[in-house]
Amino acid sequence: MGTYSAGEALKHLLEKSQWKSKINELRLRNEWETIVGKTIARYTRNIDITQKILTIYTDVGPLKQELQLGKDQLKQRINEYFEDRVVEEIKIS
Numbered sequence: 001m002g003t004y005s006a007g008e009a010l011k012h013l014l015e016k017s018q019w020k021s022k023i024n025e026l027r028l029r030n031e032w033e034t035i036v037g038k039t040i041a042r043y044t045r046n047i048d049i050t051q052k053i054l055t056i057y058t059d060v061g062p063l064k065q066e067l068q069l070g071k072d073q074l075k076q077r078i079n080e081y082f083e084d085r086v087v088e089e090i091k092i093s
């Protein structure tokens with residue numbers, strides 16, 4: 001058995017457990033404004049990520065349409081921000 005640094009051991013533990021997805025969800029909620037900007041963050045009332053499917057909730061029609069058209073860019077931005085494949089699909093509700 002090899003020697004691991006504390007960071008490597010923690011990363012390995014998170015990858016093997018179910019905690020990683022929950023931690024990513026919490027980070028996404030906390031850092032949502034940083035990722036998407038103040039305007040979009042202000043008009044989205046909730047976000048949920050389950051099994052790498054991000055659901056964005058908003059009551060603003062034009063924002064729904066804008067998010068629908070920019071799903072691929074948003075998915076790419078989120079995954080680059082996390083430096084991991086956190087989101088594979090986006091749903092707008």
